[in-house]
Amino acid sequence: MRILIAEDEKQIANSLKKNFADEGHSAEIAENGKEAIDQISKNSFDVLLLDWRMPELTGLEVCKSLRKAGYNKPIILLTALSDVKNKVEALNYGADDYITKPFSFDEVMARINAVVRRYESVSTFLEFDEFKLDLIAHTLVTPHGKIKLPEKEFELLKYFLENSGVILNKERLCRDVWELPFTPSTNLVEVTIKNLRSKLEELTGKKFIKTIYGEGYLFILD
Amino acid sequence: MRILIAEDEKQIANSLKKNFADEGHSAEIAENGKEAIDQISKNSFDVLLLDWRMPELTGLEVCKSLRKAGYNKPIILLTALSDVKNKVEALNYGADDYITKPFSFDEVMARINAVVRRYESVSTFLEFDEFKLDLIAHTLVTPHGKIKLPEKEFELLKYFLENSGVILNKERLCRDVWELPFTPSTNLVEVTIKNLRSKLEELTGKKFIKTIYGEGYLFILD
């Protein structure tokens, strides 16, 4: 994980950096707010730690200005102030979290993990069994590799995952996945199910889509 | 916003509920952990407030079990305990935030807003000007209508939005959008830029992609 530490107290910054390194993460240090903005324009980070009190620009100012410009990576503010007013202000200006000094490294790490995990997992993946569907990349991710699904197969799998445990008939799939009125003459659904099934089985070795004769299809995780 | 308050101290729960109502939000109260799980299986909420100390199941247990089952709405824990150990535990079990009692309603509301905003905005939309790119539906959304972009145009626009303000040359676009080594013989980039440009301009009436002769392309929001 790439972390930017914007903190003018060198002791704190260096101690954090060393601890991050011990956990296998790389951290850069910016000594004031301006430098932080500068670093961000040149490199990309997974998370920003901004000290509230810094020369040039305060952490809150950096946070505000980044968010205004559309910056959307997680930001955590570090501060010695502990009254509620500032917390509220920070969160309302687009910070993701807020850690009060003095803090333990464990807490910092836990909060970073929580925030990053959230950014990664929330509504960008649908997870099932030991696999997941990447909703942005339209990719099926397995421990052994990943595969990009064509659009209709992706939409179909997504719909199955959103409705696992429910029997879905062809009329409903046609309507919700293809946005087409169902006509008995087409076998779109069968064909796409077949293709999705073979890809799923090849990649996962499991049979997720069950046919309920006369009723529809069922996505099972058991 | 629909909020579930799982809290056995009725005074606190009712006071929160009343305050939420004043702000225009609807809240349900669950008096213990089991009841919370029960309510969640029946209705959908935008955010969960779980008291740590509750009969039947503790807030942390509820949180753990929901996350294990794949539940992915924001969860905030309320607690009287204030030592770091518990905070770390809570965040690592999938809670999104953690509020120490006694709290002010303003802080609760600010944290809910922060968490929900994050869930909504992070990586499901990239917003620019008065438009947004729906990263799930691969759709460009404008006040007047929306249009589904073909894959390469979508990837290109996404890359521009993630790097707005930076001049992107063809080599870099080829590498990061097409995942191809750049060869001077191809004009893939030019063609796709052209198509994306005309769609963008037709839909938004604005020119977002500027050519910097000899250097590359620049996405500007001015």
Add this chain to the structure above:
DNA sequence: AATAAATATGAAAAAAATTTAATAATTGTT
């Protein structure tokens, strides 16, 4: 076991998206 209905499969046809190729227009420089 025979039958009819439902589902699965393979391969061709059609449509859509991507890429290439040829040419036109624009830009910076002299």
Add this chain to the structure above:
DNA sequence: AACAATTATTAAATTTTTTTCATATTTATT
């Protein structure tokens, strides 16, 4: 203004995806 380099545009070629169609297999019922 003329030139070379760069970028833009148009249209054709290719590839991929989607859909249809014909046929095979499976399932429930008798």
